[in-house]
Amino acid sequence: MARNTKVQADHNAPAVTQTLARFVATHPSKGWSDAVEHEAHRTLLNWVGCAVGAARHDSAEAALGALKMLQPSPQAAVLGRSDRVDMAGAALVNGITSHTFDFDDTHLKTIIHPAGPVASAVLALAEGMGASGRQVIDALVLGIDVSCRVGNMMYPEHYDRGWHITGSTGTLGAAAGCARLLGLAETPTAMALGIAASQPIGMREQFGTMTKPFHPGGAARAGLLSALLARNGFTASPRAIEAARGYAQTVSTKCDWKEITDQLGERFEISFNTYKPFACGIVIHPSIDACVQLRSRGVKAEDVERLELRVHSLVLELTGKKEPQDGLQGKFSVYHGCAAGLIFGQAGEGEYEDAIVNRADVVALRRKVVATVDDSIDEASADVVATLKDGRKEHVFVKHAIGSLERPMTDANLEAKFHGLADAVIGAGRASRLIAECWRLGSAANVSALVQAACP
Amino acid sequence: MARNTKVQADHNAPAVTQTLARFVATHPSKGWSDAVEHEAHRTLLNWVGCAVGAARHDSAEAALGALKMLQPSPQAAVLGRSDRVDMAGAALVNGITSHTFDFDDTHLKTIIHPAGPVASAVLALAEGMGASGRQVIDALVLGIDVSCRVGNMMYPEHYDRGWHITGSTGTLGAAAGCARLLGLAETPTAMALGIAASQPIGMREQFGTMTKPFHPGGAARAGLLSALLARNGFTASPRAIEAARGYAQTVSTKCDWKEITDQLGERFEISFNTYKPFACGIVIHPSIDACVQLRSRGVKAEDVERLELRVHSLVLELTGKKEPQDGLQGKFSVYHGCAAGLIFGQAGEGEYEDAIVNRADVVALRRKVVATVDDSIDEASADVVATLKDGRKEHVFVKHAIGSLERPMTDANLEAKFHGLADAVIGAGRASRLIAECWRLGSAANVSALVQAACP
Numbered sequence: 001m002a003r004n005t006k007v008q009a010d011h012n013a014p015a016v017t018q019t020l021a022r023f024v025a026t027h028p029s030k031g032w033s034d035a036v037e038h039e040a041h042r043t044l045l046n047w048v049g050c051a052v053g054a055a056r057h058d059s060a061e062a063a064l065g066a067l068k069m070l071q072p073s074p075q076a077a078v079l080g081r082s083d084r085v086d087m088a089g090a091a092l093v094n095g096i097t098s099h100t101f102d103f104d105d106t107h108l109k110t111i112i113h114p115a116g117p118v119a120s121a122v123l124a125l126a127e128g129m130g131a132s133g134r135q136v137i138d139a140l141v142l143g144i145d146v147s148c149r150v151g152n153m154m155y156p157e158h159y160d161r162g163w164h165i166t167g168s169t170g171t172l173g174a175a176a177g178c179a180r181l182l183g184l185a186e187t188p189t190a191m192a193l194g195i196a197a198s199q200p201i202g203m204r205e206q207f208g209t210m211t212k213p214f215h216p217g218g219a220a221r222a223g224l225l226s227a228l229l230a231r232n233g234f235t236a237s238p239r240a241i242e243a244a245r246g247y248a249q250t251v252s253t254k255c256d257w258k259e260i261t262d263q264l265g266e267r268f269e270i271s272f273n274t275y276k277p278f279a280c281g282i283v284i285h286p287s288i289d290a291c292v293q294l295r296s297r298g299v300k301a302e303d304v305e306r307l308e309l310r311v312h313s314l315v316l317e318l319t320g321k322k323e324p325q326d327g328l329q330g331k332f333s334v335y336h337g338c339a340a341g342l343i344f345g346q347a348g349e350g351e352y353e354d355a356i357v358n359r360a361d362v363v364a365l366r367r368k369v370v371a372t373v374d375d376s377i378d379e380a381s382a383d384v385v386a387t388l389k390d391g392r393k394e395h396v397f398v399k400h401a402i403g404s405l406e407r408p409m410t411d412a413n414l415e416a417k418f419h420g421l422a423d424a425v426i427g428a429g430r431a432s433r434l435i436a437e438c439w440r441l442g443s444a445a446n447v448s449a450l451v452q453a454a455c456p
Numbered sequence: 457m458a459r460n461t462k463v464q465a466d467h468n469a470p471a472v473t474q475t476l477a478r479f480v481a482t483h484p485s486k487g488w489s490d491a492v493e494h495e496a497h498r499t500l501l502n503w504v505g506c507a508v509g510a511a512r513h514d515s516a517e518a519a520l521g522a523l524k525m526l527q528p529s530p531q532a533a534v535l536g537r538s539d540r541v542d543m544a545g546a547a548l549v550n551g552i553t554s555h556t557f558d559f560d561d562t563h564l565k566t567i568i569h570p571a572g573p574v575a576s577a578v579l580a581l582a583e584g585m586g587a588s589g590r591q592v593i594d595a596l597v598l599g600i601d602v603s604c605r606v607g608n609m610m611y612p613e614h615y616d617r618g619w620h621i622t623g624s625t626g627t628l629g630a631a632a633g634c635a636r637l638l639g640l641a642e643t644p645t646a647m648a649l650g651i652a653a654s655q656p657i658g659m660r661e662q663f664g665t666m667t668k669p670f671h672p673g674g675a676a677r678a679g680l681l682s683a684l685l686a687r688n689g690f691t692a693s694p695r696a697i698e699a700a701r702g703y704a705q706t707v708s709t710k711c712d713w714k715e716i717t718d719q720l721g722e723r724f725e726i727s728f729n730t731y732k733p734f735a736c737g738i739v740i741h742p743s744i745d746a747c748v749q750l751r752s753r754g755v756k757a758e759d760v761e762r763l764e765l766r767v768h769s770l771v772l773e774l775t776g777k778k779e780p781q782d783g784l785q786g787k788f789s790v791y792h793g794c795a796a797g798l799i800f801g802q803a804g805e806g807e808y809e810d811a812i813v814n815r816a817d818v819v820a821l822r823r824k825v826v827a828t829v830d831d832s833i834d835e836a837s838a839d840v841v842a843t844l845k846d847g848r849k850e851h852v853f854v855k856h857a858i859g860s861l862e863r864p865m866t867d868a869n870l871e872a873k874f875h876g877l878a879d880a881v882i883g884a885g886r887a888s889r890l891i892a893e894c895w896r897l898g899s900a901a902n903v904s905a906l907v908q909a910a911c912p
Contacts, residue, residue, distance in 0.1 A: 058689065065688030066681065069584075070542040073527035086526045128525075162706030167654070195667050198623070199674060202654050205702035211651050211692040214685075218655060222674075225522060229670075232521030233514065236667040246661035250618030251707075 008253075009244035016153075016260045017197070017241040020146055021190035024176045027265050029138050030442075036268045037442065040137045043144070045414055045438040046105055046275045047098050047115035048079060052434070052454060053349060053421030054100035055080025059210040063093050063217070076124040079454045080425045087128040088221045091174070095120035095217030096210075099166070101349050103279045103421070107144075107272055108405060110151035110165055114273060116216025117170025118143035121224040122177040126447045131181050133444030141270055143177025146193075148269035149260045150241070150248075157254035159204075167202030167215030168251060172241070174223020175230075182231050187238075194236025195226035197247035275414060277403040278347040280330075283315045284337040285401035286382035291341030293396045294386050301343050301365050303388045309338060310374040310383040320371070327352040338384070339366040348420035380404065426456050464709075465700035472609075472716045473653070473697040476602055477646035480632045483721050485594050486898075492724045493898065496593050499600070501870055501894040502561055502731045503554050503571035504535060508890070508910055509805060509877025510556035511536025515666040519549050519673070532580040535910045536881045543584040544677045547630070551576035551673030552666075555622070557805050559735045559877070563600075563728055564861060566607035566621055570729060572672025573626025574599035577680040578633040582903045587637050589900030597726055599633025602649075604725035605716045606697070606704075613710035615660075623658030623671030624707060628697070630679020631686075638687050643694075650692025651682035653703035731870060733859040734803040736786075739771045740793040741857035742838035747797030749852045750842050757799050757821045759844045765794060766830040766839040776827070786813040794840070795822040804876035836860065882912050 030037060054060060055078065064078065067089040074084035078093045085093065098104050099116045107114050122139045125131070131139075147169045151158075159165045175196035179189040199222040202215035230236075241247045248255045278288050287309055311334070321333040330336040330352050339362050340351040356362060377383060380401065386394045400406035402413065409417070415435055422431040434453040441450060486493060510516060511534065520534065523545040532546035533539075535553065540546075554560050555572045563570050578595045581587070603625045607614075615621045631652035635645040655678040658671035686692075697703045704711045734744050743765055767790070777789040786792040786808050795818050796807040812818060833839060836857065842850045856862035858869065865873070871891055878887040890909040897906060 062685060062688040062690040066684035066690065069684050069687075070544050071529035071531060072542070073529065075527060086528070088526050162701035164654075194662070194665070195670060198620075198658050198662055198667055198671060199655070203696065203702055203706050205693045205696055205699040206650070206654055209650070209691045209693050211654055211690070211696070214651065214690070214692075215654060218678075228522035228525050229518060231525075232518040234518040234522065234667070234670070235665045236670075237661045237665050240659065240661055240667070243661040245618035246659055250659050 009249055010255065011244050013242035013255065014257050014261065015239060015242065016257055017190050017193055017239055019261055019264065020176065021193055022186045023264050024142050024146065024180050025184060025186040025189040027142060029134060031265065032141065032268050036141065036271055039270050039273060040141050041439055041441065042275065042411065042414055043105055043115050043270060043273050044119060044140060044441060045418060045435060047119045048434065048438055048454060049418035049421040050101060050104045051094050051098040052080035052425050054097040055425050057097065057100050059100055059213060060093060060097050062210065063096050067093070076127045077451045077455050082455055087124040088224055090124035091121045091220035091224045092217040094124065095220035096213045099213035099216045101279055103276055103349065105273050105275050107148045107151070107269060108274055109272060110148060110155040111159070112148055112151045112169060113166045113216060114144040114147050114173065116166060117219035117223060118147060118173045118177045120217065120220035121174035122181055123447060125178050125181050125224055127451055130446055132446060133441040135181055136447060137442045139177040139180040141268060142180050143173040144270045145268055146176040147173025152259035153256050154248060154252035154254055158252035162204050163200065163251060164202030164204050164206065164212065164215050167219045168200035170216055170219030171196040171199045171201060171223045171226065174220045175226040178224050178227030179230060182227055184227070184231060188230045190238050191234065191236050192227040192230035194238065194240035195229050195234060196223050197240035199226070200247065200251055272405065274403055274405055275409045277409055277413060277417065278337070279349045279352055280337060280347060281319060283379060284319050284334050285403060286380060286398040287311060287315070287334050287384065288337045288341040288347050289401040290382050290384035290396040290398045291338045292345050294384065294394055295342050295345050297394060299342065299386050299388070299394055301361060304365065304368055304386055305389045306387040307338055307369045308385040308387070309334070309369055309371045310377055311371060312377050312379045313373045313375055314379050316371055316373055324357055326354045327357050330357040334371060335366040335369045336362070338369050346420065348417065350420060426454070430456070465705055466711065467700050469698035469711065470713050470717065471695060471698065472713055473646050473649055473695055475717055475720065476632065477649055478642045479720050480598050480602065480636050481640060481642040481645040483598060485590060487721065488597065488724050492597065492727055495726050495729060496597050497895055497897065498731065498867065498870055499561055499571050499726060499729050500575060500596060500897060501874060501891060503575045504890065504894055504910060505874035505877040506557060506560045507550050507554040508536035508881050510553040511881050513553065513556050515556055515669060516549060516553050518666065519552050523549070532583045533907045533911050538911055543580040544680055546580035547577045547676035547680045548673040550580065551676035552669045555669035555672045557735055559732055559805065561729050561731050563604045563607070563725060564730055565728060566604060566611040567615070568604055568607045568625060569622045569672060570600040570603050570629065572622060573675035573679060574603060574629045574633045576673065576676035577630035578637055579903060581634050581637050581680055583907055585637070586902050588902060589897040591637055592903060593898045595633040595636040597724060598636050599629040600726045601724055602632040603629025608715035609712050610704060610708035610710055614708035618660050619656065619707060620658030620660050620662065620668065620671050623675045624656035626672055626675030627652040627655045627657060627679045627682065630676045631682040634680050634683030635686060638683055640683070640687060644686045646694050647690065647692050648683040648686035650694065650696035651685050651690060652679050653696035655682070656703065656707055728861065730859055730861055731865045733865055733869060733873065734793070735805045735808055736793060736803060737775060739835060740775050740790050741859060742836060742854040743767060743771070743790050743840065744793045744797040744803050745857040746838050746840035746852040746854045747794045748801050750840065750850055751798050751801050753850060755798065755842050755844070755850055757817060760821065760824055760842055761845045762843040763794055763825045764841045764843070765790070765825055765827045766833055767827060768833050768835045769829045769831055770835050772827055772829055780813050782810045783808040783813050790827060791822040791825045792818070794825050802876065804873065806876060882910070886912070
């Protein structure tokens with residue numbers, strides 16, 4: 001490939017590194033609405049559930065194997081396991097597990113999964129230093145604000161270019177959260193952001209491998225180390241994010257600086273965080289949602305003659321696999337999604353196990369799904385008509401699926417999802433205790449009760 | 457800034473990740489000429505000297521302070537100190553110290569400083585796992601070949617865009633060296649390269665701060681972890697370097713794949729490694745060299761009436777500071793460089809201390825330097841005429857300065873440079889032992905003797 005044109009440098013970019021550092025260091029504790037405060041707990045709860053759920057995955061075993069070669073000191077917990085490693089190691093592994101099932105949170109404007117890098121770094125550091133629950137929630141809100149604002153500044157060009165935006169902005173969010181937790185003043189906070197700015201992590205080519213969930217884990221680990229370095233006097237450029245040869249202009253040609261500065265401290269990006277109800281690509285969600293609604297109206301799988309589904313063409317383009325052979329293929333089958341929704345009333349990681357995808361009643365029902373493309377229907381919607389054996393018809397139109405910004409998961413939905421992930425790993429009783437500890441973290445003296453509930 | 461054109465993706469890029477993995481995993485031990493083998497020892501010696509020399513620098517203190525908050529286990533040495541930290545921490549700190557004085561090695565085609573990332577990772581892992589000296593030298597040659605070939609593929613576009621190419625290619629070199637040291641087969645070696653490919657480190661905006669030397673240190677740490685992850689079964693894309701949304705096409709628009717594949721295993725990039733004789737920017741080196749030669753002809757500072765210097769315009773543009781006030785300013789003064797060369801016969805870190813830059817005889821001599829621009833003289837050359845108080849004139853023309861590929865540092869030069877860095881930190885006797893251990897490492901049973909000599 002020939003040498004391409006040079007990227008045009010902006011030498012007059014505003015001092016956004018300093019702006020973010022001042023915000024992170026000086027914004028008052030709980031300086032936001034009750035809705036933001038509650039969203040922080042929802043983000044935390046959902047993240048803990050995802051991490052616990054994947055605690056025994058091969059990627060967790062491999063990462064712990066690597067860390068144990070470094071003989072880490074037992075400073076912080078790996079959620080869902082009895083292993084304890086150093087704080088940076090805990091940030092790494094919890095970041096990996098929480099993203100392993102692709103079931104974590106999503107900031108829809110940027111498709112950043114913000115909790116993975118930020119919560120993983122913040123919880124590990126909080127445990128190691130004995131921080132209060134209040135400090136953790138503050139650090140979480142502020143760290144996520146930094147990641148997502150930086151993402152807003154560069155999306156979509158940065159993502160289109162090949163960066164996995166969760167990891168490439170996540171080091172900054174993790175560094176911001178940890179700097180806040182360490183109580184750093186504005187200048188060392190800018191240094192923490194500056195050190196982190198030299199470490200964007202993640203290429204999209206890694207999707208489908210363990211290195212995809214490594215990205216939030218690696219970002220958590222790098223951000224935590226950046227804050228510890230700044231805490232000890234390590235220096236970086238105070239214009240590391242915005243300078244002509246700084247982070248943003250090196251990894252993106254779109255640099256819309258006002259996405260960082262507009263309404264900073266007034267509008268919080270965590271308000272736009274969403275949680276996946278189903279363990280598959282988001283385009284299938286409206287169809288599954290419709291079938292779950294049919295089930296709650298009393299429609300039973302054995303009574304169904306035919307399921308007629310009308311969806312946008314993108315749905316079949318991305319997830320049109322009619323006869324999936326295993327769980328992974330099931331994730332790319334709107335047919336399996338509909339069958340799972342109607343039979344189980346949910347489509348969590350358990351409904352994508354190989355045995356379920358091949359179970360006779362599931363196979364039989366998905367063969368009754370007739371999908372038709374209709375581009376007058378939005379990508380975010382689905383229209384489903386069930387024709388029953390007795391001739392009756394039931395019709396459900398889903399405009400916005402559960403889990404969207406317009407129809408967010410309720411707290412009860414989040415708890416049910418949490419149990420679906422965590423019960424098999426730590427047991428239902430312990431999972432209920434852990435849920436309670438997440439909801440009350442803002443007023444907890446420290447993170448010990450949460451961590452103890454999370455680790456068998 | 458508006459959204460720019462998309463980067464054109466090359467979906468048919470050759471499988472260079474696999475090519476490099478096979479090379480690193482299967483190339484025979486010592487499968488190169490004696491000249492390459494000797495260059496490996498020179499690279500090692502020079503790197504150890506730089507690391508020991510900066511062992512007490514503020515950046516080393518700050519980095520160790522951060523690591524100690526992680527309570528690392530004492531697996532590996534920090535060169536020049538008695539501290540022991542875990543292998544990843546040792547890779548980090550030795551990578552930082554070896555680049556702190558900007559006095560390390562340079563692969564001139566790409567201006568990569570290759571030993572920082574690779575040697576730092578390899579030595580720490582070798583100590584932790586008890587590898588032989590032979591294994592270390594093999595890993596060093598192969599790791600540096602990977603870094604520099606990847607650099608050749610992307611230089612200069614990648615560097616122009618803002619990446620500090622030492623760190624952004626260094627994770628791959630460090631991962632390659634560590635994979636080799638761990639004895640990984642071709643497929644897990646490709647995984648190690650793949651995990652590392654998601655972690656390019658370093659923006660040029662950081663030049664002038666501690667985060668610049670953090671780049672090779674961070675790359676060493678990230679590369680070592682990548683290899684440990686691969687050793688434990690962690691997966692990555694087998695096309696992580698070359699794929700359309702992989703490393704190279706995300707961080708560079710120039711991707712000249714044949715720079716990776718041509719003469720792989722025949723031409724070794726370490727053959728083109730050079731070592732700085734003077735602790736300042738390379739454009740001043742010919743002028744200093746000329747003054748050192750005047751001194752060895754018997755010219756004494758107190759006998760000099762006038763020093764007439766003719767150089768390319770770039771020299772005065774970059775280093776034309778006539779009255780430097782401290783050591784850092786001294787590095788941007790060809791006048792100080794000439795004075796140091798004539799008075800001391802060298803210009804190491806010691807000749808850039810504040811006290812030296814302000815010493816009366818040094819100030820007096822540099823005021824006698826008259827610099828003239830002459831663009832008929834190459835940037836790599838300098839013409840110096842000393843007029844003595846008795847009317848005699850001495851003329852030296854330097855075509856290529858000492859330390860260039862055309863006039864490389866001799867082994868004796870390297871040893872003198874090493875003493876200049878290390879004696880003040882570990883004492884001259886210990887420095888001599890350490891030099892001997894570097895030269896004989898290829899046949900040492902392990903790295904213990906080297907490490908013991910390096911650490912007081």
